[in-house]
Amino acid sequence: MVERESDSLSEVFKAVSDPTRRALLTILVQEGPLRVTDLASRFDMSLNAISKHIRVLETAGLVSRETRWREHLIAAELERTRLIDAWFRQLRSAWELRLNRLQEVLEDPET
Amino acid sequence: MVERESDSLSEVFKAVSDPTRRALLTILVQEGPLRVTDLASRFDMSLNAISKHIRVLETAGLVSRETRWREHLIAAELERTRLIDAWFRQLRSAWELRLNRLQEVLEDPET
């Protein structure tokens, strides 16, 4: 198998590609920092599973963790999401650039 | 295990979470519609693997296919990507809403 380079764009996309993780992000954004247990209580899923989802979000840079002994306060970190719409913006501008060039050729076939 | 609902947001995120598929999209956006073989020739990967990646993009609605007998012309379809930044925009506005409420409480503690 090919070695999987750990580019952060893939990591962020993958993190938000899971509905549970998106739901976690939504809750955190709406309600502010919460403990792991508080987050887990919203889901029909084991605490461990939620803890793992949180770690995925954390390594992707989408949430931060403030550990106060037993309690870990998890907070959304939306800065990283700029990476994503930057990528899409770039994609769309390349697309429009190509369409414009195409348009020019159609309007000015003699050049 | 929990049944995996096939929501289209997850599908789109998952599709673009792979570097090869992002590269495919980029090529298509820059160069316009291409055949499966032409796309595959850019990668150090079997034609079959690329064919599969293309199908993932297709079912996610990120590319379209125009089949002219043997040749399949693959084209980028960027409309679907609006779904993604709509989701992030919503997330960030919820975030700012909460911060603003917080700010109000801090500035006006007596209300």
Added chain:
DNA sequence: TTCTCATTCACCATTTTGGTTGACTGAAGG
């Protein structure tokens, strides 16, 4: 001291993913 609590760790089973190879299809060209 013992019990509680929040969380991670270590392991296990199942599913998904990314890739390979080989067979198949069916028009078009010799």
Added chain:
DNA sequence: CCTTCAGTCAACCAAAATGGTGAATGAGAA
């Protein structure tokens, strides 16, 4: 007729992701 060609389909494989259970941790309360 036979071969070529573009692409999919099917079977298979290894690795990673998902989720579960149960144990470990270690401060603080009783």
